[in-house]
Amino acid sequence: MSVNSALAIGFLTLGEHSELGLFGGYLVLNVAGRPLEFHCTAPVKANRAQEILYGNTLRPYLYGEQIGQTLIKKAKANVGVVLTDVEHALSARPHIELPLAIVAADAASLSGPRLLPMKLGPHHLAVDVNYSADKAAINDRLSNLLDQLDLLEPFTRIREALEEAQKSARAQAA
């Protein structure tokens, strides 16, 4: 059994619903891509005071500090790397002990000033500039799994799961 056999990978994404607010989903997969844990939030909506006082920093606060870190800390599996497809979610990094990176389909999407891009096989990733050491950690933990892992695909699963959860909530409310 390889060193990575017990390693799990966390996938974090968030989506906004025009009426209900923000939803976060965190999927923990084993290295074969099979689900171990799934955590999702009830809808989160910023209040008026938060909107005024956080200003431009509201989204990083909600995505990273409030939702992201809460979800990531909920996992029981031995997660080695957390990946997200939402840049604001990188704001969770100061609050967690795990390397965190954003994944995108192309390099052009990762050109923000806060981002430190990296390439891992065919995948385009970036870490927070303040956590440049994450690059090495991510490379170390994921590089030998790239043949079997598509780093973007799991986010589709999370979004479908969030839809299922919302449908279920609506059905219960009806």
Added chain:
Amino acid sequence: MTFSWSTTGTLSIASMDAALSVDTFPTGFQSALGRPPKIEIESLPLEAPVIKAVTLRIPRVVPKIISFTFPEAPTWGQPKAPVPPKPPTLSAGFVESPAETASATPAEGDAPKPEPRKLTRIKPPGDIIKLEDRLYYVLQPPLETLVRSDSLQFPFEPFPYQFAGVAFLYPRYAAILADEMGLGKTMQSITAVRMLVRSGEIRSCLLVCPKPLVTNWKREFSLWAPEIPVTIIEGDQARRRWQWTEANTPVRIANYELLMRDRDLLERSADGKPGLHFDLVMLDEAQRIKNINNTTSEIVRGISRSRQWALTGTPIENSPDDLVGIFEFLSPGYLRTGMTAKQMGELAGDYILRRTKEMVLTDMPPKLFRDAEIELSPQQQATYEMAENEGVMHLNEMGEQITIQHVFELVLRLKQICNFDPLTGASSKLERLVADMEEIAASGKKAIVFSQWVHALHKMMPALERFGPLQYHGQIPSAKRDPILKEFKENPKRHMILMSYGAGSVGLNLQFCEYVFLFDRWWNPAIEDQAINRAHRIGAKGAVTVTRMLAMGTIEERINQVLEHKRDIFNTVMEQTGAPGSLGLSQADIFGLFNLRTPKGPIKAAA
């Protein structure tokens, strides 16, 4: 006072009087200089408005989290070293498509393979209600990912529609996989079983199939799920009892006939002792249980089980009520006889997956039909006409006593005459077959000939001797059947195999044949389709030419007209509602062949 240094280093100090004389003049102002200033203090109030501070609390609210944990099955293999891309392969069941082959080859600099364009996801069926259960399926990886990660290894890259079939079966507790013959129902169901076993969701699976197909299933399991142990239920009673109760294998294969003999083991006994339980019972050729009153149907319905799947290319053979029979196994009471086709289609839609070759295999070699309209020889024609005239006259004379059995017997008699003249043994069909075979054999091709009667196959043999014919039918012992098929496939001098519809219409892979002859017609086009699809399967070498022999001006021509009409209706119903219509000849159809009157009044031929 002044200081100065001399050149000799002596410091000299000179002094002088600093008291200068000052003259004053009386101006009256000087006295004011000596007077102390008068200071007056004035107090001013410093009253500023009080500023009120408003405190806005921004508490860090922890969002409500809903968590789900899924069991990690240890039997799902961890990824291994990257597997080199497999070369494109043509095989009995799977063809690696050029597009997928291209995508499987990494471009320079991009080590991992790009994802195939279409990913097949598992979707929970409508009857799974609990959110946790639904999420378990929603969150599973695409099947293509499992293959790529080496969690599941396949000898060949499956087609996308086959992945879709696996994704359909895997989450379902009740399902009918009703793909047209030749699309790989076997592989799809084995893969779904494999995934369930590997994920720990099932530990025991019973596959029931017709006896001639047992070895085929075993072979397919070893090909598509080599790591899953399989037990064939066979042998004497003591051995079978051990196999049923003690053998520690996740998959058991039994034939329908055996169920009857081992019924006491399978069902709950009269004294309440529970029978065997299976996590999954899968029926191949499930049309065998369409009649809910037959014993086979009763036995399979009595087996304790958690999941149940039915595999059949013809869920409806004669009437939509056939589907009711299968559903009595899947979900008793869900469908009822007398429902309209539309109602059935709507209710059963989530349980049935049916694809035809036309739907999924756009690059499949074509299936070419040609009706060989055969004129009987004058002598054979005379024999036929005499038999029909006498037969019809006899039926009319029976009046109210006439039954479907009487008509049926006449039809069979006439069809046999269309094959061979009973007086002389002459056969216009055989002459045509020999003529066609000359060309087929000369070009090194192979053909299958189907007939309803084994004795008709025997009669053909002498005239076909030079084409190296083999026979495969119910009179051939089971042990000899596989060697016959092997001989037919591998010996280039064996250009044809003669088969009965009963033995040769299901489960055989003969896609190396490019010609199929229907020497006589079966009652039901679904059975004919099954027979034809022995050759017209995935991996077929080229176009399959199907020659349907029709003796013109006889009962065969009339049967053909009715069946063609029914085939049209079937296609229409399936397209619109997903529920098949009636395909075979009904009682009214059979009476109508001779424009006979029944006790209930005149019966018109179906039109």
